[in-house]
Amino acid sequence: MGLLSGCSLAISDAFALLCIKFGYSPAQVLLVKSLAMMAIMIPLLIYKRIDILKLKRKDTVLNIVKSICENAGDIFFYYGMDAIGMGDATSIAAGSMPIFSPLFACIFIQEKCRFHDCIGLVINVAGIILISQPEFIFGNGTNPSSSIGYVYSILAGLFLSTGTVCSRAMSNELSLIVVIFYNGVLGTVLTLILVVPTSNHRMYSLILDYPITIPYIVGMVIWFLAYLYSFNRALQVQSAGKTSILLNISLIVSFLADVIVFHKHVVNGEIIGATLIIFSSIVVFLVTCYETKQNKNEETTLILKPQQHSTGLDKKP
Template sequence: MGDVASRRNGGISEPTENDSILINGKENFRPSHHQESGNVEEERPRGCWSAIAGAFFALIGGLSLGSVDVFVVFGVEGGIFPLQQLLVKSIIMVIVVVPLMRYHSVNLLKVKRKDIILNILKGIFEAANTLCFNYSLVYIGIGDATTIDIGSIPIMTTLLACLFLSEKCKVTDMIITIINLTGILLVSRPEFVFGTETSHKENDSLGYLLAFAAAVTLSLGALFTKMMSDGTSLLLILLFNGISGIVVTAPTSYFFSPMTLLAAFQNNPNNVGFLTGMAGFFILYLYTFNKALQLETAAKVTLIFNIQVFTGFIADTFLFGKIPTHFELIGAALVLFSSLLAFLAAFRENRTESKDVETNEALSK
């Protein structure tokens, strides 16, 4: 291929449709993988590497979203409300993604209708997820909101994947989910389990409801990603997420935000940095989380994704002055343990499948 394709692949020219390779002394033609549409069939890691890559992207996604939550809290304290934050994130995402799509030759006209519909639905539900979660942060704080949201996601995602994707829910998955849920209950200590606490506030119930609604909408978004065609461009997912966020928040933020963005920037110049950091980590989260979903089952991705809980607790402790209790520390340890078990289970399953494939190939020769 030409010089442009060579530069895009680190200086190594990508084979075209007329290129051939030798396999066992025979010439076989290899199709080109040049990206021309939003549905690009790309070679994915197999076997053990699939588990490692999927777990890595899920881990980065959880850490990134936890960092977004911290900037959200700073932004709210600086006078930028959740509706405005989502609008700014969505605008920045579209501005960043459109040139990348052009550079990588992602052609929207060649995207399947099914994938267009799924991306629109995913964008709408994830915009609702962001709004629900951001407002729950305002009512119950970053630690409780994060743990309730993240603790509910694996349960909802596993249930939806079993019902609509025919993913198998194994005994190990159930055990890991129970450990995870136990940790979440110890961390959040909801009223219906532990009774009323003296620190209970008027808006706590609304905050808990919004955090759970955020979990449901994110689980639906993960389901839509798994239902897309193999090789769907992640840039396409980012684009529709940004467009959906703009459509949802542009009119509502104008009418319901008590302060304009310009006034918020003038009153607190640090808001520019908060929004920039928030948008950057949000784009990283969307990319890595959806990449993990393309490599691994939805249930295991969301369990590993729970590392977001620790980002919230670190922020609560060192930035917002909250002292964690013994129950919270034990619960956080259980959440981390369940994420580790999910990674090991995924690694073992992929290794077993890889060995089975190698055995079958050896017997067929």
Template sequence: MLPAKDRPQKTNWCGILLAFMSGACFTLSSAAVKALRTIDPMELLVIRSLLQVLAMLPLVIWGRGQGQLLGPPGYRLLLQLQGFVGGMTLVLLFFSFRRLPLGDATTIIFSSPVLVMVLSFIFLREPCGFFRTFIVFLLVTGVVLIAKPPFIFKSGPDVYDVIGYTCAIFATIFTALNIVVMRKCKDVHFSVVVLQLSIWSLLMSAGTLLTLGHRHDIGVLIHRTWYEWLLAVAVSVLGLTGQVLVAKALNLEGAGKVSVTRSLDIVLAFILQVFAFGDYPDWESILGALMVLVCVVGIGLEEHVYYIAGILP
């Protein structure tokens, strides 16, 4: 029988549920960004980041954040690193989804669980045996079948956006780093974690607007239509909710399981695309969606698989 010390810890299903809900919020937020083509993505990120700062600041000052704007001693440097990595992740995500075909960007970015498994094994000492390796392989295969990227299926244009693909690759790396660093901050109240990320993303998105030479009349932004403002607020609220939920999920469950569960985002996006945009799937997309579902269920039942394997002759 497998020694008790070598078995994975039991799955915290509350953490898995929060991770799933976080994925749903991020998926809906991404759909709103996709629908809102009349506003620069960095403007949307500025609005979202500002709303997050305004929402988290009272919780940090007067709530359970205990008035520690920079976080508790011993975590402050780590929180700044988390804020920088998280802010950079958001900037890269917004750029990659705007510049690349949705399939390409989704395939690259949602391969981040591979990096999360490796990084969580190195820095968090989480187990990463044959079972997890197989789950990650199955997950990536499912994502590829759903997205059908042109650079694999040879169905896209011959010329690709180098900047867009570079942003997507780095977004994948920063997404994995962000989840691992947030897991290291699991003992810090979520309001402090989200506040630091929000401040960094606000600075980065505003700086990107200025650096790239975007010039926007404030009057133009104020006089947007009610539909544009509704979608902009939806992007902000859903993004904030997703960020809080993933921070809470990482307080309860390991980075590897949270990352794989959040990969269910692609299945939700696939369902949303069918019912909201009328884009019906082929058999490859259906098979890929089923593979992702199997991965999510499998990683949740990991300890039972190890237990059964340990008692078999």
């Protein structure tokens, strides 16, 4: 689910960036996604007979904070994509999440940070430095629009990490329908405030002028729904740090989209940095598989021991 969420997010973001290139503002794009999430989830809430007014107070507060942070992170991320390209923005945002998420998880929900998690964090930091190439390290002048794009991307990682920890702290029995519904409601409220002052064109005029954006919007919504479900499902069964690192698989799709769809020239430093971040994802994936196998073996041993005692199988001949 962690890997699936990364691929789904990158495909959705590619469609979103295509819309932004046609003149849509990030607030307009996010407003469409939020309205779609509400429209899809309301019938499911009715069908499942879920009363959102009867949720635990803790889950309600966490959903509100999570939705505000994630939607704010999405807005910063879209501005970052527009300024520095999809591959770089994804690398910075997704690469900073494994830094902020374990830190916040340790502070607020007392999740443990193990040695291999720290190794993944260091690799991610190295990858981010190679991609962004800050002037105080490399000594080269940076385009002001690129600098603000890097800042937007880091802020996106910060806000998305906060939402990740909120999702991790929710009750395990909480339906993901509720989580996605809150994301749509708070996203709609936030973007309705921002859409007028940040948009140069009315959405209906853009749709009439560029009907090709209709399938882009549909694809963006479908893949974003797949991301929300798979990412929050992964957080129900896995730590925030591991899930954030596995999300980095989105870098592969993002850089492919940069080269194939947006015809962006990718330099060696960006490729090396992205490779380091992807390498950390592979390490975490292998470690997670090993830990899962060990836990299953331990559980099997604990189950078999009482059975052996009761049947006398453990007695020596």
